[in-house]
Amino acid sequence: MNKIISVENLSEDVVKLEIEAPRIAQKRKAGHFVIVKLGLKGERIPLTISSADTEKGTITLIIQKVGVTSHKIALLKAGDEVTDVVGPLGQATHIEKVGTVLCAGGGVGTAPLLPIVEAMHKAGNRVITVLAARNKDLIILEKEMRLHSDEVIVMTDDGSYGRQGLVTHGMEEIIKREKVDKAITIGPAIMMKFSSMLTKKYNIPTEASLNAIMVDGTGMCGACRVSVGGSTKFVCVDGPEFDAHEVNFDELLQRLGGFKEEEYKAYQSYLDGLKKVTA
Amino acid sequence: MENTRDYLKLERSQEWREELRKSLKSKDRTSLIRVQMPEENPIERAKSHIEVNRGLTVQMAVEEAKRCLDCPDPTCITGCPVSINIPKFIKYVEKQDFAMAARTLKETNALPAVCGRVCPQEVQCEASCFYTLKLKKIPVAIGHLERFVADWERNSGKMYIPDVEPSNGIKVAIIGSGPSGLAVAGDLIKLGYAVSVFEALHEPGGVLKYGIPEFRLPNEIVDVEIDNLKKMGVEFINNFVVGKTATIDDLKEEGFQAFFAGSGAGLPNFMNIPGENYNGIMSSNEYLTRVNLMNAAHDDYDTPVLMGKNVAVIGGGNTAMDSVRTAKRLGAKRAMIIYRRTLEEMPARKEEIKHAQEEGIEFLNLNSPVEYFADKNGRVNRMRVQKMELGEPDASGRRRPVPIEGSEYELDADLVVVSVGVSPNPLIPQSLPGLNVSRWGTIIVDENERQSSIPELFAGGDIVRGGATVILAMGDGRNAAAGIHKYLQNKNKK
Numbered sequence: 001m002n003k004i005i006s007v008e009n010l011s012e013d014v015v016k017l018e019i020e021a022p023r024i025a026q027k028r029k030a031g032h033f034v035i036v037k038l039g040l041k042g043e044r045i046p047l048t049i050s051s052a053d054t055e056k057g058t059i060t061l062i063i064q065k066v067g068v069t070s071h072k073i074a075l076l077k078a079g080d081e082v083t084d085v086v087g088p089l090g091q092a093t094h095i096e097k098v099g100t101v102l103c104a105g106g107g108v109g110t111a112p113l114l115p116i117v118e119a120m121h122k123a124g125n126r127v128i129t130v131l132a133a134r135n136k137d138l139i140i141l142e143k144e145m146r147l148h149s150d151e152v153i154v155m156t157d158d159g160s161y162g163r164q165g166l167v168t169h170g171m172e173e174i175i176k177r178e179k180v181d182k183a184i185t186i187g188p189a190i191m192m193k194f195s196s197m198l199t200k201k202y203n204i205p206t207e208a209s210l211n212a213i214m215v216d217g218t219g220m221c222g223a224c225r226v227s228v229g230g231s232t233k234f235v236c237v238d239g240p241e242f243d244a245h246e247v248n249f250d251e252l253l254q255r256l257g258g259f260k261e262e263e264y265k266a267y268q269s270y271l272d273g274l275k276k277v278t279a
Numbered sequence: 280m281e282n283t284r285d286y287l288k289l290e291r292s293q294e295w296r297e298e299l300r301k302s303l304k305s306k307d308r309t310s311l312i313r314v315q316m317p318e319e320n321p322i323e324r325a326k327s328h329i330e331v332n333r334g335l336t337v338q339m340a341v342e343e344a345k346r347c348l349d350c351p352d353p354t355c356i357t358g359c360p361v362s363i364n365i366p367k368f369i370k371y372v373e374k375q376d377f378a379m380a381a382r383t384l385k386e387t388n389a390l391p392a393v394c395g396r397v398c399p400q401e402v403q404c405e406a407s408c409f410y411t412l413k414l415k416k417i418p419v420a421i422g423h424l425e426r427f428v429a430d431w432e433r434n435s436g437k438m439y440i441p442d443v444e445p446s447n448g449i450k451v452a453i454i455g456s457g458p459s460g461l462a463v464a465g466d467l468i469k470l471g472y473a474v475s476v477f478e479a480l481h482e483p484g485g486v487l488k489y490g491i492p493e494f495r496l497p498n499e500i501v502d503v504e505i506d507n508l509k510k511m512g513v514e515f516i517n518n519f520v521v522g523k524t525a526t527i528d529d530l531k532e533e534g535f536q537a538f539f540a541g542s543g544a545g546l547p548n549f550m551n552i553p554g555e556n557y558n559g560i561m562s563s564n565e566y567l568t569r570v571n572l573m574n575a576a577h578d579d580y581d582t583p584v585l586m587g588k589n590v591a592v593i594g595g596g597n598t599a600m601d602s603v604r605t606a607k608r609l610g611a612k613r614a615m616i617i618y619r620r621t622l623e624e625m626p627a628r629k630e631e632i633k634h635a636q637e638e639g640i641e642f643l644n645l646n647s648p649v650e651y652f653a654d655k656n657g658r659v660n661r662m663r664v665q666k667m668e669l670g671e672p673d674a675s676g677r678r679r680p681v682p683i684e685g686s687e688y689e690l691d692a693d694l695v696v697v698s699v700g701v702s703p704n705p706l707i708p709q710s711l712p713g714l715n716v717s718r719w720g721t722i723i724v725d726e727n728e729r730q731s732s733i734p735e736l737f738a739g740g741d742i743v744r745g746g747a748t749v750i751l752a753m754g755d756g757r758n759a760a761a762g763i764h765k766y767l768q769n770k771n772k773k
Contacts, residue, residue, distance in 0.1 A: 023519075023524050023525060024524065027523065027524065027525070037481055039581075041574070041577075041579055041580040041581060042581050043573065043580075043581040043582040043583075044481070044573070044582070068581055069581055083481070084481040084517070084518050085518060086479065086480075086481070086518035086519070086520060086524070087520070087523065087524065088523055088524070089520065089523060215565055215568050215569060215573070215582075216479070216480060216489075216568060218479045218480075218520060218545075218704070218706060219545045219546050219704055219705060219706065220489075220543075220544075220545055220546070220547070220564050220568070220704070221547070221561075221562060221564045221565035221568050222546065222547040222549070222561065222562040222564060222565055223561065223565045225549075225556060226556075227556060231551075232549060232551065232555075232556065234546060237545075237546070237705055237706070237709075251556055254557075254558065254656075254657035255556065255558060255657075257558070257656065257657065258558035258559070258585075258657075258658075259583045259585070262583035262584075262585070263583060266581070266583065
């Protein structure tokens with residue numbers, strides 16, 4: 001059982017939770033994730049750690065409501081408990097001074113990007129961050145990003161905030177403007193696919209943090225397998241970060257839809273249930 | 280070894296045993312017919328998750344116990360990886376003192392109700408039974424009797440909790456709560472150690488919980504055995520990945536003096552054939568974990584599982600049988616085993632194969648998948664299979680399957696479960712740079728005491744063997760417990 005210390009709504013669908021997990025807070029590094037399970041009948045889902053406070057012994061998770069479990073998590077309040085939290089899992093991000101690092105965060109993918117931006121900046125890199133989302137409401141952590149970036153560009157699909165356009169527009173502008181030594185992209189698979197295609201065109205080494213479906217998260221089930229450079233890798237133990245130019249994003253996109261029907265049905269019946277309760 | 284022999288002799292010379300031996304002539308004992316395990320009707324059971332084997336009645340058990348000759352040289356014990364005093368417990372069954380029979384099992388076995396169900400007795404104790412070796416007759420049903428005794432005790436409401444020596448305060452950390460870890464825990468707690476079991480998942484039991492299905496081993500039975508260990512003083516810590524949540528060095532600083540790695544089989548193997556990453560193709564670990572541990576087939580649980588009309592399970596081991604029989608129970612019209620050799624070479628237990636056949640599982644032997652095809656959404660819908668024939672024996676001694684050119688054909692399959700083995704879990708070796716591991720990633724240990732190249736770290740089960748059985752893991756656990764005890768006694772003497 002892990003107690004929730006605070007809850008903050010970042011937007012209608014995005015919530016930030018601070019959870020008691022002293023050991024994980026102690027051990028986590030940029031790039032690590034946890035597996036969370038809510039209730040005895042809950043499912044296990046991976047969530048990247050956005051930040052941690054070793055003194056308070058807490059970790060921060062940022063979750064977007066997309067299905068039953070994330071919706072349930074979003075309804076939690078300070079003082080509630082998360083049944084199971086295990087981690088930190090996965091390989092930590094390789095942090096080194098390379099020069100200029102271009103970091104691209106799409107939607108809620110901005111959350112796992114934050115500790116990487118922070119660590120890259122601390123390592124002495126010039127960090128330029130591009131935050132992108134469908135609309136203003138979905139742009140998160142802008143203030144924190146500005147704290148650890150030399151420059152932040154905000155892009156929205158509808159132009160409701162920052163500049164209108166896709167993440168790749170913002171990225172390409174920087175790449176054309178100055179020499180970029182490394183790029184990191186985290187967000188929806190489709191966004192990572194296109195940002196990776198862009199950096200490949202300019203020959204910039206790029207890492208992507210993949211958000212595969214997992215069950216155990218410790219290398220046992222193989223649900224999170226992806227093709228990287230033509231061979232099968234497991235996101236939970238080999239990743240979550242991989243050379244973006246080697247990742248088969250089309251396969252990842254397909255695999256992310258592996259339970260779409262089941263998930264949709266479950267979410268609809270969950271929402272119907274919620275409506276009944278509130279009616 | 281002399282000590283063990285003396286102990287067995289002494290036990291055998293007890294008055295009650297002698298009387299019992301005299302009560303029935305050997306000839307009359309050997310003329311009795313072996314009991315048949317009552318089973319649920321195959322058509323009914325294939326629709327539910329109830330246990331297939333129903334267990335012996337008291338009368339059946341006592342009759343079967345009479346067959347045991349209480350041999351002066353009980354060879355059966357040498358076939359048991361955890362050295363249960365088999366004749367002693369069986370004679371207690373004959374005497375109808377089932378509580379004492381249960382105590383006898385627990386002298387050396389922390390999980391009798393589990394072993395009585397999933398041990399391959401036919402290649403262990405029962406293969407070394409006097410009936411098998413000398414009389415060339417069907418052996419005493421040792422496994423069925425073990426299960427009977429354990430179930431009797433559980434249902435009696437009076438579980439015997441083995442005596443525990445006064446605490447010596449020495450902390451031992453066990454990594455993984457599967458069969459090997461539980462065996463170590465059971466032995467070390469009896470010796471007075473402060474035992475903590477660290478489990479990565481949200482509940483203890485390891486493969487007994489996530490792997491073996493309800494119809495073979497109900498989770499409730501595993502929980503009862505774990506509860507007994509808790510009552511003896513073993514501490515279980517879930518959601519803790521040693522090597523990640525804390526390293527072995529961290530735990531040393533927290534006072535742990537010895538470690539046992541029983542972290543099990545990790546990464547599932549795939550065949551690396553085209554289309555294998557389509558949706559609807561998964562490892563048996565994933566399929567079984569979703570159904571067994573996460574209860575995915577129940578609507579009120581959040582974890583989803585894919586259902587299939589035509590389910591193909593690739594492989595011929597026990598895990599493959601568990602997967603295919605699970606698929607049948609979840610409503611598959613056609614549940615198939617696709618195996619590249621024949622029934623004869625199949626590594627699954629004969630009993631599992633028989634049960635699968637009774638339940639209408641199709642066996643496509645001498646077949647091997649070569650490619651998968653998917654619909655427009657990326658969900659597998661067909662597969663191409665190649666026929667095989669048996670050639671010369673390979674390193675395993677089994678005849679090698681050889682593909683027959685031009686024999687490929689296609690088959691409908693909307694769910695494929697790949698059950699072709701596992702590679703060891705990489706988490707522990709990854710976090711310990713000084714550890715000696717084999718080129719397969721298994722931890723190298725000393726054969727007797729199960730000690731690794733790091734003196735305070737012992738290991739057993741699949742992390743050492745790469746893929747074996749519950750009882751071999753438990754045997755490793757018992758040896759490791761003895762090794763840890765010896766190591767800590769020496770260390771703390773100094």
